[in-house]
Amino acid sequence: MDEPVFEISAQEVTLEVVDARTGRHYRRTLPIDYYETANTLVLRGENLDGSFSQLVFYSDRGAQRLQDLTGKGADQDPCGTHV
Numbered sequence: 394m395d396e397p398v399f400e401i402s403a404q405e406v407t408l409e410v411v412d413a414r415t416g417r418h419y420r421r422t423l424p425i426d427y428y429e430t431a432n433t434l435v436l437r438g439e440n441l442d443g444s445f446s447q448l449v450f451y452s453d454r455g456a457q458r459l460q461d462l463t464g465k466g467a468d469q470d471p472c473g474t475h476v
Contacts, residue, residue, distance in 0.1 A: 401429040406436070432458060 407422045426437040434450040 399430065401427070403427040 404424070404426055405422055406425045406427050407420060409418065409420045411418055424438065426435075428435040428437075432452055432454055434452075435447060437445070437447040440446045
C-alpha cells in the first residue's frame, strides 16, 4: 500500500506546451525549485539579473486558511469542535 503524500518537492520542472498556432508540442526542463502541499504550490528561481524570484499559488483550502490566519475569515469554527 502506498504511503500518503503530504508534500512534493523538486529542483527542476519540466514544462510541456502545445503551440496554439501550429499545434506542435514542446518540452523544456528548467532549473526551477518546485514545492507543493495541499495549501500551496511554490515555484522559485532567478530573474534575468540573478536575483531571487518566486510565484506562490494558493489552493482554495490554502486561501481560506490564509484568510483565517490574517483575521479576515469567518468568525465561526468550520468543523464545529471548538468553543
